[in-house]
Amino acid sequence: MSNIHHDSAGLTIEHLSKMYNRSAKALDDLSLSIQAGELVSFLGPSGCGKTTTLNCIAGLEHPDTGTIRVGDFVLTDSAKKLFLQPEDRQLGMVFQSYALWPHMTVADNVGFGLRVAKIASSEIKQRVATILELVGLGHVAERYPFQLSGGQQQRVALARAVVTEPRLLLLDEPLSNLDAKVREQARTWLRDIQKRLGITTVYVTHDQAEALAMSDKIAVMSAGKLEQFDTPQAIYEQPATRFVAEFIGATTFLPATVVQHAPTLSQVSLSDGTCLEVRTALKLQQHQTIDLGIRSERVQVATSDHQTNVIAGAIRSSDYLGAKWHHQVETTIGALMVETLDYTSGNVRIYLPPEALMVLKAA
Ligand SMILES: Nc1ncnc2c1ncn2[C@@H]1O[C@H](COP(=O)(O)OP(=O)(O)OP(=O)(O)O)[C@@H](O)[C@H]1O
Ligand SMILES: [Mg+2]
Incomplete structure (x- = not known):
């Protein structure tokens, strides 16, 4: 593990608002801070603004107001019309559909970002091997994606997202294509890897059990607003609002x-x-x-x-x-x-x- 180093920093979001085509606000003055190395889940019903938040962090959407920083590194400052390009934000992303390149082997999929960054091939080889070992897929490095199970493909997607040593990891419902049993195991290994890398992580889900099991903190959202931001235990034992209480099982x-x-x-x-x-x-x-x-x-x-x-x-x-x-x-x-x-x-x-x-x- 010694050669995988993530320069850990926290994420700060302030006064984020976003409206698509003059409809209702998809995000309504959202502010929160995530400590370095923490995994925070955004939890809420369909349409509450989880993906919009993630896309704003990733630079795929431009918010109408607000700032987004990783440590002192400003990613977005709406008032100054500052929006870094996604590729300049130093982040790794995994989505619901893993979108691996079908014509590339597992090792080539994982090493892609390093080749783009013009890293020496001997170093790429070594870093890919290390990360594949970490996600438990060293033995399938030369296979193609169609020769892997859904859970294995998702591990490759994760390896690809973290091999470039991003400062922030963004995960949007990464396990929702997996069936129930695999999904529960995937929770455990994903959380384990995240902890070992010490990488600040934003995890989007609408599955409350997943959020409770995996998170340092949970941000419960409703209609573009933050309802409660606290530890899983506090969210479960002391829901701040009726909405939160209902969402977690009352x-x-x-x-x-x-x-x-x-x-x-x-x-x-x-x-x-x-x-x-x-x-x-x-x-x-x-x-x-x-x-x-x-x-x-x-x-x-x-x-x-x-x-x-x-x-x-x-x-x-x-x-x-x-x-x-x-x-x-x-x-x-x-x-x-x-x-x-x-x-x-x-x-x-x-x-x-x-x-x-x-x-x-x-x-
Ligand atoms: N490109 C878009 N154009 C117009 N409206 C959009 C667009 N993307 C999202 N919205 C709207 O913004 C709101 C928030 O959507 P968002 O995708 O962030 O929700 P979500 O919490 O990720 O939901 P889900 O759990 O279904 O993925 C919704 O009302 C949605 O219809
Ligand atoms: Mg979504």
């Missing part, structure tokens, strides 16, 4: 009133009088109204150990998912989704652990 939202606030467990009551214990970092006031989001994957069937946060329900329908059962349960507080390992039916008691309940400030 299915039911209920209005509630604070009965008693305490730093560890607070008590809230629902409109039907049901009292629940919740855990929150928010400072709540007595009688304050809040929105309670219920994270369905944390809801359980109650056992005799559960004394609080238990409500009565009846299973209305059940789906078999292989590893578990997924039930639609009618309860006094509304319909809830519950997962169990074994088949269950009829009347059940439902346990809502405090970590299944997210406290959001009332809108």
Whole structure:
């Protein structure tokens, strides 16, 4: 690894806005900083502006306002009409479609950028070999892309993107063409390589599980705006807005009133009088109204150990998912989704652990 050195620097985006043909703003005053060596995921629904952000960083789009810097190196300064050409930005990119050159071997695909940069052929050979070893493809260097699996092709695309030692790596849904199993393994090796290279990375995805698993931080976007920028844990445990809570898996939202606030467990009551214990970092006031989001994957069937946060329900329908059962349960507080390992039916008691309940400030 000693001969792969990435000159690590952070990425700073300030007041980025972009409008295509006078339609709604694709980006609306987006600002954030990524530390050197961090992997940050841009997560959000289709059309929220993820690719537009990436294309602005890459120099493929010119934003209407805003600046983009890597360390002190200015890539874009809209006010000064400064837009570096993509090839002058010192970045590596991997897209959804890997677009390898079909008539070139794996080694030639990976070495292409180095040949363009007129690096000596002996050095190219050595750097290509090192990087192919790193992505675990040393043994297929002389094959052509059609002789590789989808996952292997994507590794070649990654090797090609990092062999030129870019200061920034941009990845736009790079795993979405892979099937579920390969995709999960790819997450792990991609993150591993990114860490070993220590390269600052922007990762675009609309898959929340992928973002949670891979990122140092997640930027959740909605309609061109940043909704929340924080660690995966904070995004999951303390969603800042209802939008973020919904995007990461809350299915039911209920209005509630604070009965008693305490730093560890607070008590809230629902409109039907049901009292629940919740855990929150928010400072709540007595009688304050809040929105309670219920994270369905944390809801359980109650056992005799559960004394609080238990409500009565009846299973209305059940789906078999292989590893578990997924039930639609009618309860006094509304319909809830519950997962169990074994088949269950009829009347059940439902346990809502405090970590299944997210406290959001009332809108
Ligand atoms: N070239 C373009 N011309 C006009 N409008 C565009 C263009 N590219 C994107 N848009 C619009 O800008 C908005 C943001 O698009 P963008 O491609 O950045 O979304 P995204 O978050 O990457 O979505 P997806 O998850 O579907 O890839 C959308 O409303 C889209 O329709
Ligand atoms: Mg996109």
